[in-house]
Amino acid sequence: MNDITEPASLPNESALKAAGSEHLFIHASSYRALADDSSKRILVEGHGAVVKDIEGKEYIDGLAGLWLVNAGHGRTEIADAYARQAGTLAYASSTQATTIPAIELATRLAELAPGDQGTAFFCSGGSEAVESAIKIARQYHYFNGEPKRSKIIGRRGSYHGATYGAMSVSGTRPMSEPYHSPFMHGVHHASPPYCYRCDFRQTYPACDLLCADQIEQIVNYENPKTIAAVIAEPISASGGIAVPPDDYWPRLREICDRHGILLITDEVINGFGRTGRMFASEHWDLVGDIMTIAKGLCSGYAPIGAVMCRPHVVEAFEGDNKLSHLLTYGGHAAACAAALVNLEILEREGLIANSEHMGARLKEGLEGLSDHPTVGDVRGLGLLTGLELVKDKETKEKFAEDGEELKTLGEGLAQRGLLTRVGGVLPLSPPLCITADQVDNVVSIIDDSLTEMETAHGLA
Ligand SMILES: Cc1ncc(COP(=O)(O)O)c(C=O)c1O
DSSP: OOOOOOOSOOOOHHHHHHHHHHHOOOTTSOTTHHHHOTTOOOEEEEEBTEEEETTSOEEEETTHHHHTOTTOBOOHHHHHHHHHHHHHHOOOOTTTOOOHHHHHHHHHHHHHSSTTOOEEEEESSHHHHHHHHHHHHHHHHHHTTOTTOOEEEEETTOOOOSSHHHHHHOTTGGGTHHHHOSOOSSEEEEOOOOGGGOTTOOOTTTTOSHHHHHHHHHHHHHOGGGEEEEEEOSSBTTTTOBOOOTTHHHHHHHHHHHTTOEEEEEOTTTTTTTTSSSSGGGGGTOOOSEEEEOGGGTTTSSOOEEEEEOHHHHGGGOTTOOOOOOOTTTTOHHHHHHHHHHHHHHHHTTHHHHHHHHHHHHHHHHHTTTTSTTEEEEEEETTEEEEEEOSBTTTTBOOOTTSHHHHHHHHHHHHTTEEOOOSSEEEEOOOTTOOHHHHHHHHHHHHHHHHHHHHHTTOO
16 A cells, blocks of 8 residues: 555564553543454554554554644654754753744744734643633733633534543533533533534524624623633534634624634644645634644644734733743643654645645545435535535434444444544544545545445445
């Protein structure tokens, strides 16, 4: 499938599996998942859009890891930059110092970010970026003489992270509710711009964007002077990769401005070329007051995230108005050096344009599968694409997330060499260096796997 070379030598596979099953608690999994769950594999190598497991089987990485390996796998250039910086000075504490890579990365991000988002606060990942954004937003209002502005509005279906604040503002929190409530208080959730399953049973444009206006209704009901921020992904990935209508973002931006509310654009997945632009905000000339970024910032080569702030936000923190928030790993020098090279690769190899073109090819290929009885909708922008699967196209009945149909589909995809997460929406978000042949292969693997699933479960 590609030019992955044989690794020199690997530890004994069954011994590794036994040790991993016993000692490794895999995220979002049950204990001993490595032994009990056949969908968990040990990956040993990757190159471009392809990864290889310990048994030597190769897969197209349909989700770029977890929506982040934008530059692709096996980039020794990024690894070298990390190693060079780590060998020189890996770390400096923000209580006393910063480093050259941190300053250079912040400066580069200021050039790339939408509008005048010119100042970066670094952290280790997306959840920390969201926690930091919430705290920055609340403290901003405090310093501006509005300490009551503490509430946050999120949207149903959106995911903003796993830590407490990020989980609380996430619209996926009903799944965590049995275990992790009570959540952070003062959080409200509005309907998303998810036209295929509109909460208001309306159709765009006749709906006149009721979903955006609902946010203003919540604001007015709660008292606008108590709302700190609205947080939203320009295109919600967890919310089903629903691309909003073109006038959604201008409307929401205007609502926030009118009420003095900060808009936090969460580009943790959307950013760094994923949607065919450096940031998805660019599709709508959107400039959040605060933007959260992570994932594609370093393509998974080092854990790093950031919060980008516009001048009016950081200017609230001048003089004695210090930010009351500190993370040990924020601005990690080696991670910043790696991220700088990652950004250079995205630019030098034209990977953002490739995302646009390969994304269009992928979407067209997926639209060609619309005759399948289970393909309800095909959506996306750039290489953030998704296919909504339904049991019945008329009623839009959903598949059970843990049902046999999706299990069959997942096994079929993996067996044919495509890794992705299988759910009601099949997300396709591969490395941005994916080739046209690989895109066509993804489509044909999905085609065959859908046919197999439909036949096996009497849906053909
Ligand atoms: C939009 C968004 N924000 C935040 C996060 C949290 O990022 P992390 O898992 O790096 O903490 C995610 C994770 O998928 C995300 O999709």
